[in-house]
Amino acid sequence: MNSDLRHRRKVARTALPTAVLLLLGGAVVVQSSAPAAAAETTLRAAAANAGLFFGVAASPNRLYPIVGQEFSQLTPENDMKPDRIATSSGGLQNTSGADTLVNHAQSNNMLVRGHTLVWHSQAGALQGASQATLNTFIGNAINRWGSRIAYWDVVNEALEDNNTGRRRNQWPHSMNRDANGDGDFFDAGDTDVIRDSFIRAKQVVQAGGLTTKLCINDYDVDGLTVQGGTPNRKANALYDIVRNYRQYIDCVGFQAHFNDNPNSIITDDLQANIQRFADLGVEVHITELDIDDDLSNNDIGAGQAENYRKVVRACLNVERCTGITVWGISDSESWRSSERGLLFTGGNGSYQKKAAYHAVLDELNKGRNPTPPSTTPPVTPSVPPTTPPVDPTTPPPPTTPPPPTTGCSATVSLNSWTGGFVATVRVTAGAAPISGWSVQLTLPSGASVTNAWNANRSGSSGTVQFSNVSYNGSVNAGQTTEFGFQGVGTATGLAAPVCTAA
């Protein structure tokens, strides 16, 4: 990313467009269909009403009141990276900054995104480590914070720059081996650091009974195309990874560092790209959003505020886009301060809202306008992921409770924030295969479902009924399938689900 930015073409700055000036002057044309009185006045409240989190990257020395007031999710900007917390044998050290951030998030009812476990950059003492050592680190880091971390970026920035669609060739990806030389790492006999890291992370989550979701995160993967309409090969490569390893990957992060590099512009097909990942059944998040203010003044965008609006709208329009995180509070404190890419100016706890802030708040207050989820069943990988070689540091697979003798059973795991939650429901067939299922859930008073995936739904509050869709009704004996839903209100007190087999 930094090398991209070093080479990027800077353009002359001119005055902001009229629409933005009007916003700056306070004469905001409120396009919301909701009555003005209902509009929320903070990003986190507006996002919660729309059924998503709105987060920020943070550091321990910048935990000003605004963090908990405006944001419902926190990503440590640097304090959970391997160069801070990993020892060369995969142990943990110097976790005080990360602990401070997790504690702050918890006391402000914010979700935490752990960032990041396997990354070629900022690897510190792990640089050059084996997969076994990476696995040790993955286990130690996930277990230290457990379910207090809602989402972990397990693998970060695995794909090469310049839209080649290839994996990086630096460590740890230099450990990859394409046994049959067909150009991918998905076949039996191939070695794939991404696959093996996710398998390890999934084992740790399951063994600990954690609700933590496991994500892959990258930049320049935002649109279906890049500038000029060229296919976004990097996004396509990420899609293939998620499709092949769907059983281990729960969520995808689009970093969304938008600048005027041809591969990182905001395209009109951003929403369609989010949707195709969502159709695989994973949550999609915008994880590191910042938008170069220069994009206001060239042929790519029509103003920073409008560009922010576009990105927020693209996420809101896809049911399974469940969160947006900006990469810092204020321009002056950003990693790319000269490009003034964030929502606030000022610094040291004294911040002023920019036009971009008002645009985001306004767009969030309009809520979702979801397109129906695709009816296409998830694509089955042509070659199923293979079991990696046995790793001596890997604990035995978790034991699961025996399935019921007949019918089905269901369990729910929740990720909650103030005013909203995402539930993942796992349906397990009993001793015999089932050809359909329905799950009844009774929500606490005040809670309601805003959208669901991988299930049909009837009702939105009180007793809500979910049933299988065309592609997940048949479940073999003892096997599981998952569906999810998102809601507003609080799910604390959710009654145990009742599963009935067809």
Ligand code: G3I
């Ligand atoms: O804290 C030290 C300070 O003591 C020292 O004096 C100073 C001298 O260089 O460095 C300070 O550390 C810097 C750190 O940010 C905190 O400001 C590091 O040098 C600097 O490399 C580091 O940059 C971070 C960058 O990742 C490193 O790759 C940025 O803050 C952080 O925003 C950025 O975040 C990445 C995401 O993790 C992944 N996606 C891209 C994103 C932007 O590059």
